[in-house]
Amino acid sequence: MVAYIIRRLLILPLVITGLFILIFGLYSLLDPYEKAGLYVRDITELKNRDINELIEQYGLNDPPWVQFFRWVSEVLHGNLGWSEVANRPVIDAFKRFLPQTVELALWSAIPIVLGGIWLGQLSAVKQNKPIDHASRVFAVVGWSLPTYVAGLLALFIFYGIFKWLPPGRLSTDVSLYVSLSGEFKMYTGIITLDAILNWNWWVFTDAARHLILPVLVLSYVSWALIMRVTRSSMLETLRQEYIMTARAKGLPEKVVIKRHARRNALLPVATIAGLTIAFLFNGLVITETIFDLPGLGRWAAEAARQFDIPSLLGYLLFNSFLIVIANLIVDILYAVIDPRVRLE
Amino acid sequence: MTILKKLLRNPLGLTGMVLIIFFGVVAILAPVLAPPKWPHQPYRIPRYGWSAEPKPPSREHPFGLASGQYDIFYGCVWGTRTAWFVSLVVVGLAAAIGITLGSVGAFFGGWLDELVMRITDIFYAFPFLAAAMTLASILGYGVWSAIIALVAFGWMGYARLIRSEVLRIREMDYVQAARALGVPTYRIILRHVLPNAIWPVFVQITMNMGSIVITFAALSFLGVGIPQGYADWGQMISYARDWIIGLRGNPLAYWYTFIFPGGAITLFCLAWNLVGDALRDILDPRLRGRITV
Numbered sequence: 001m002v003a004y005i006i007r008r009l010l011i012l013p014l015v016i017t018g019l020f021i022l023i024f025g026l027y028s029l030l031d032p033y034e035k036a037g038l039y040v041r042d043i044t045e046l047k048n049r050d051i052n053e054l055i056e057q058y059g060l061n062d063p064p065w066v067q068f069f070r071w072v073s074e075v076l077h078g079n080l081g082w083s084e085v086a087n088r089p090v091i092d093a094f095k096r097f098l099p100q101t102v103e104l105a106l107w108s109a110i111p112i113v114l115g116g117i118w119l120g121q122l123s124a125v126k127q128n129k130p131i132d133h134a135s136r137v138f139a140v141v142g143w144s145l146p147t148y149v150a151g152l153l154a155l156f157i158f159y160g161i162f163k164w165l166p167p168g169r170l171s172t173d174v175s176l177y178v179s180l181s182g183e184f185k186m187y188t189g190i191i192t193l194d195a196i197l198n199w200n201w202w203v204f205t206d207a208a209r210h211l212i213l214p215v216l217v218l219s220y221v222s223w224a225l226i227m228r229v230t231r232s233s234m235l236e237t238l239r240q241e242y243i244m245t246a247r248a249k250g251l252p253e254k255v256v257i258k259r260h261a262r263r264n265a266l267l268p269v270a271t272i273a274g275l276t277i278a279f280l281f282n283g284l285v286i287t288e289t290i291f292d293l294p295g296l297g298r299w300a301a302e303a304a305r306q307f308d309i310p311s312l313l314g315y316l317l318f319n320s321f322l323i324v325i326a327n328l329i330v331d332i333l334y335a336v337i338d339p340r341v342r343l344e
Numbered sequence: 345m346t347i348l349k350k351l352l353r354n355p356l357g358l359t360g361m362v363l364i365i366f367f368g369v370v371a372i373l374a375p376v377l378a379p380p381k382w383p384h385q386p387y388r389i390p391r392y393g394w395s396a397e398p399k400p401p402s403r404e405h406p407f408g409l410a411s412g413q414y415d416i417f418y419g420c421v422w423g424t425r426t427a428w429f430v431s432l433v434v435v436g437l438a439a440a441i442g443i444t445l446g447s448v449g450a451f452f453g454g455w456l457d458e459l460v461m462r463i464t465d466i467f468y469a470f471p472f473l474a475a476a477m478t479l480a481s482i483l484g485y486g487v488w489s490a491i492i493a494l495v496a497f498g499w500m501g502y503a504r505l506i507r508s509e510v511l512r513i514r515e516m517d518y519v520q521a522a523r524a525l526g527v528p529t530y531r532i533i534l535r536h537v538l539p540n541a542i543w544p545v546f547v548q549i550t551m552n553m554g555s556i557v558i559t560f561a562a563l564s565f566l567g568v569g570i571p572q573g574y575a576d577w578g579q580m581i582s583y584a585r586d587w588i589i590g591l592r593g594n595p596l597a598y599w600y601t602f603i604f605p606g607g608a609i610t611l612f613c614l615a616w617n618l619v620g621d622a623l624r625d626i627l628d629p630r631l632r633g634r635i636t637v
Contacts, residue, residue, distance in 0.1 A: 018466035029482050137356075140621060144614035146558040148565050148581060149606040156588045156602065161595045274468075282473035286562060290585075304477040305567040312478040320469040327469075 004335045012328060019320050020075075023313055024068050032060050034309050038081035039074060041089050046082075075317070081310030085303045090314040093299060099189030100169065100295035104218070104288065105280060107192070107211055111219040112226065112276070117269065119223060120230025124265075125257060127235060135227070143224035147283050151217045151290035158213055165213045167291045174206040214291045218283045225279055229269050237265040267338055274327040281319050350626045357622030363615030371424045378421040387422055387575045389414045398587055398601045408600040410583040414573065420604050422575035427612055430491060430560045431553045437495045439549055442502025447541070449503070450510035451533055461507070464500045472497055473559055480568050490560055490569030498556065505548055509541035543627050551620035554613030561609055580605035 027035065036046055036054045046054070055061055059070065074080075080090035088096070119139065123132040142150075158165040170178065170191065178184045178191070187197050192211070195204035237243065238261055246256045284297035292298075296315060303311035351357040370377065380386035392405070393413040401408040407416035449460035476493040483489030513519060514537060522532050561578025563569035570576055584601035591597040 014462065015466060015469065018462065019469060022466055022470075026478060026482060136621075140617050141614060144554055144558075144617045145610050146561060146613070148562060148578075149610055152581065152585065152588050152602060152606065156599075160589045278471040281471035282559075282562075285473055285477070285566070289566065300474060300477065301566045304481045307481050307484075309478075309482060312474075312481055316470060316474055316478050319471050319474055323469045323471070 001335050005332050008328065008331050008335075012324070015324055016321075019317070019324065020072055021068070023317055023320075024071060026313065026316075027071065028064065030309060035060050037084075037310050038071065038313070039079070040082050041079060043082045043084070080314040080317075083299075083303065083311040083314070084308040085306055085311055086299060090310050093311065094296070094314070094318065097294060097296045097299045099191075100293050101284060101288070101297060103190040103192060104211065104214055104284060104293060104295060108215045108218040108222075108280065108283075111215065112222045112280070115219055116223045116226025117230050117266065120227040120269075121234055121257070121262065121265075123227070124231045124234035124238065136231075139224040139227045142220045142222075145221060147217065147221050147286040148290060150221055151214070151287055154213050154217050155290065165209060167210070167213075169207070169210055169293055170203075171206050171210075174203055178203060210291075210293075214287045214293065218280065218287050221283060222276065222279055225272065225276060226269060229272055230265065233268040234261065234265040237261045240264075267334070270330055270334060273330045274323050277326050278319075278323055281323075347623070347626055351619065351622055354622045354626075356618045360615045360618030360622065363611055364619065367424055367428070367612055367615065370421060371428045374421050374425050378415075378418040380422075387426065389419045389422070389573050389575050391415075391573070398584075398598050401600055407604045410580060410601050411587055412573075412583060414580075414583060416580065416600065416604050419575050419580045420577070420608050423577040423580060423605065423608065424612075426487070426574070426576045427557045427560075427609070430487070430494075431556045434491055434494045434498060434556045434560070435549055435552050437491075438499040438552070439502050439545065441495070442499040443506050443538075443545065445499070446503035446506035447510050447533060447538060450507040451514065451529070451537070457507075460503065464503050467497060467500045470497055473562060476559060476563060477566065477568055480563055485569075485571050487570055487574070490563050493563075494556060494559060498552070501548060501552070502545060505544055506541055509544055510537055513537050513540050547620055547624045547627060550616055550623055554616035554620075557609065558613055577605045577609040581609070 027038065032051055032055050033046070036058050037043075039058050040046055059067065062070075078091050082088075083090045083093045086093035086096065119135050123135040126132045155167060159167065169175070178186075184198055184200065184203065185194070187194050191207040192204060195201075195207060243256060243261055246260045247253075251260075281297070284295065285301050286297070287293070288295040288298035289301045296318075300312060300315040302308075303315070352361060375386070380388075381390040382388055391413045392409055392415065395413060396411050398411050399405070399409040399413070405415050405417060407420060410416050410419070445460050445464075449457040475497040476490070479493035479496055480490045483492060519532060519536055522536050527536075557577075560569065561576065561581070564574070564576045564578035565582045567582065570579060572579075581602065584598070584605065587598040587601050589595070590599075
């Protein structure tokens with residue numbers, strides 16, 4: 001197993017180099033001003049400057065590989081350029097917008113994973129029964145429903161008609177209390193978590209109320225992915241001989257499914273972790289925009305609208321890193337859980 | 345032929361096919377259903393004023409006017425053409441690139457295969473929407489910049505799929521026989537391997553049609569891909585965005601701004617996904633002979 005993990009770790013630098021090369025490919029499509037924007041820590045460095053001077057200063061006429069290594073070393077030193085949209089360096093924009101995204105992503109991950117697995121299992125166990133058809137239709141509609149349609153529909157119903165669940169991060173009075181009263185200490189920037197740490201029920205419920213709709217929308221559009229994999233893997237497992245043995249022993253169906261089938265059926269589900277995260281990122285861009293949550297996704301959407309390339313490249317780099325790391329962790333865990341992988 | 349018959353016998357597949365035909369007819373008849381105001385720029389939605397407030401459906405404007413007085417009916421009808429055009433072009437190009445790379449890699453094996461697969465892995469590390477958003481933003485306004493962005497980050501699924509199929513088929517006896525008879529490699533690939541490996545790709549294509557339209561419309565919803573006033577569902581939905589709340593005492597006041605374009609895109613994607621699901625059940629040998637929905 002150690003050999004497998006080492007081999008897997010050795011691929012990592014290759015993949016990361018590939019990521020850098022690909023993003024550098026996008027970089028090479030830029031004009032000199034935009035390229036220069038990737039090197040500065042303050043936009044005033046670029047104001048009223050002659051373009052030839054900038055090309056000279058940042059070496060934009062150097063051969064591509066020289067530029068590549070210069071850019072990579074800047075990135076590794078945490079300098080990702082200036083974000084026009086956030087009006088601060090890209091790296092600071094990350095610090096500012098990350099907590100909201102982490103909050104939304106973590107809260108959504110729970111229903112997405114548990115709900116998707118539950119639906120898939122339900123529909124596999126009741127294969128070809130009405131409940132199977134119903135849950136498959138439910139999932140395929142969610143899969144076909146674009147996030148922005150689902151989000152606007154949810155706002156239309158729960159905010160427009162019933163006035164229950166408003167968009168935004170916090171209500172105005174709560175928001176003023178949190179930012180101005182001085183009684184509320186920000187530990188992590190994740191409001192729900194900070195509210196618990198401050199032992200403030202009022203802030204917590206308000207933050208949670210604002211999270212319900214985005215979490216629901218993100219979950220609904222993401223369920224189909226996990227549900228499909230769980231369903232087909234569960235069907236495959238239920239046809240195995242050891243399941244027949246378990247049933248022949250007279251074990252109750254519940255035990256057969258929970259103890260015997262589910263454990264093995266869930267292995268392939270773990271392999272789509274990277275895909276799920278990528279899908280979640282796509283959803284976050286739209287959800288944060290619609291529900292007006294100040295996270296990384298909304299920042300990136302705003303950057304795309306205003307052609308703020310340094311922010312976009314930074315966001316892309318960050319996302320792809322997370323996906324690569326997630327896939328690595330899954331592969332290693334897989335080797336720990338499943339002996340067949342180690343032996344290959 | 346039998347596949348089509350099976351597809352039409354499946355209730356969900358039939359629903360999908362009917363919807364696809366409906367959207368096809370709307371796209372073909374667009375100039376009749378909604379005659380363009382400017383024949384040289386049929387994708388420009390006509391405006392009937394400049395007011396920000398939407399106007400409810402009327403005799404002249406059956407779906408009403410969106411914010412900015414854009415005709416919603418016109419936008420939805422010509423948006424159908426945009427959706428077809430974008431999805432066909434993107435899926436066609438992505439499938440062509442993916443099939444070429446994947447089958448070449450699988451057939452020749454060795455370092456070429458390794459290289460193709462590692463490149464695929466790297467492209468897979470990018471979330472589709474964020475990557476497309478970035479490239480489209482770099483390329484600037486225009487339908488083609490969105491199309492290029494979607495193709496650039498959308499071909500990998502085809503490469504992986506065709507590769508695994510080709511690897512499976514390459515080892516089959518009849519391919520070995522063809523090779524023993526001295527059939528040239530390109531002919532083996534084109535005549536013997538690809539036609540048998542293409543079916544799963546076909547399913548993938550149908551499933552992809554819907555998701556491409558979703559992502560393209562997401563770009564225009566965010567304001568990245570296409571210019572203002574272009575007939576596209578995503579843009580129509582973004583016009584509705586500020587008006588979903590309605591008025592005091594009448595929360596449904598502006599329902600038409602959102603329901604028509606939102607419904608159109610959802611039904612379009614649903615249609616392709618239903619057909620894709622049904623096709624997969626029909627073509628998957630492991631599921632063959634059982635009742636499928």
